[in-house]
Amino acid sequence: MKRYTVALAGNPNTGKSTLFNTLTGMRQHTGNWAGKTVDMAEGELVHKGSIFRMIDLPGTYSLYSNSADEEVARDYIVFEQPDVSIVVLDATSLERNLNLALQVLEITSRVVVCINLIDEANRLGIVIDTALLSQKLGVPVVAISARSKVGIDDLLNQMEQIAHGFTETKPLQIAYGDSIERKITELEPLIREQLGVRFPTRWLALRLLDGDQGLLESIKARLNGTTGAKPRQEVVDYGRTACH
Numbered sequence: 001m002k003r004y005t006v007a008l009a010g011n012p013n014t015g016k017s018t019l020f021n022t023l024t025g026m027r028q029h030t031g032n033w034a035g036k037t038v039d040m041a042e043g044e045l046v047h048k049g050s051i052f053r054m055i056d057l058p059g060t061y062s063l064y065s066n067s068a069d070e071e072v073a074r075d076y077i078v079f080e081q082p083d084v085s086i087v088v089l090d091a092t093s094l095e096r097n098l099n100l101a102l103q104v105l106e107i108t109s110r111v112v113v114c115i116n117l118i119d120e121a122n123r124l125g126i127v128i129d130t131a132l133l134s135q136k137l138g139v140p141v142v143a144i145s146a147r148s149k150v151g152i153d154d155l156l157n158q159m160e161q162i163a164h165g166f167t168e169t170k171p172l173q174i175a176y177g178d179s180i181e182r183k184i185t186e187l188e189p190l191i192r193e194q195l196g197v198r199f200p201t202r203w204l205a206l207r208l209l210d211g212d213q214g215l216l217e218s219i220k221a222r223l224n225g226t227t228g229a230k231p232r233q234e235v236v237d238y239g240r241t242a243c244h
């Protein structure tokens with residue numbers, strides 16, 4: 001069986017752990033404040049003959065170095081390089097949530113945008129054109145309700161297609177204007193010289209221009225082999241996984 005890793009990223013309280021539980025059949029704590037995920041949790045599911053190791057990341061508004069949560073989520077996506085990153089958005093506050101999606105798209109092209117709480121959006125009369133959004137973002141967009149288990153099959157299929165490399169994506173890249181773009185172009189070869197191409201060069205250049213000291217520390221620790229935020233291991237329960 002092929003094995004893949006899948007990260008669940010998103011703003012706080014967008015239903016990542018609820019989705020994680022729905023997908024893995026596990027009981028990661030959920031809720032408003034009390035259920036906040038402070039660490040990473042990990043579980044597995046089987047879909048169409050492949051094993052997907054799901055990583056439930058802490059909720060973050062960005063992937064800078066503003067908090068330990070942001071560093072945990074960022075380091076996982078940048079350094080562990082999951083086969084798929086699912087960005088979970090709250091359908092009732094898309095504008096705010098899309099900020100994080102754009103940041104993830106700067107780091108990796110293997111992304112599925114998952115619009116959760118679609119039941120709540122429907123109740124409020126909010127209509128989301130997922131096809132148009134997918135066209136604009138350049139990656140698959142799926143609308144779900146993790147709590148009511150709506151849209152889960154569609155999400156799993158999109159995740160699987162990205163994992164296998166069957167879906168061609170073209171992530172939206174933000175253009176930052178001439179002076180910043182010039183600096184990015186200057187920095188990129190220097191970064192490649194130091195780090196090769198294992199990390200997303202353009203994104204690193206942007207973070208350096210922003211003076212992200214925390215990221216530099218993380219890279220140094222990584223290069224010295226002294227880092228080690230590892231997902232909390234949960235009991236793997238194949239019997240209750242979503243098999244299709």
Ligand SMILES: Nc1nc2c(ncn2[C@@H]2O[C@H](COP(=O)(O)OP(=O)(O)OP(=O)(O)O)[C@@H](O)[C@H]2O)c(=O)[nH]1
Binds near residue numbers: 029060119
């Ligand atoms: N109406 C509705 N509520 C949902 C849905 N999915 C999750 N919720 C609720 O949203 C709240 C937050 O869910 P969590 O799964 O804890 O959110 P989270 O993204 O893991 O939160 P953090 O770990 O803090 O980032 C809970 O009260 C869930 O029951 C959904 O599809 N519809």
Ligand SMILES: [Mg+2]
Binds near residue numbers: 018029058
């Ligand atoms: Mg959570």
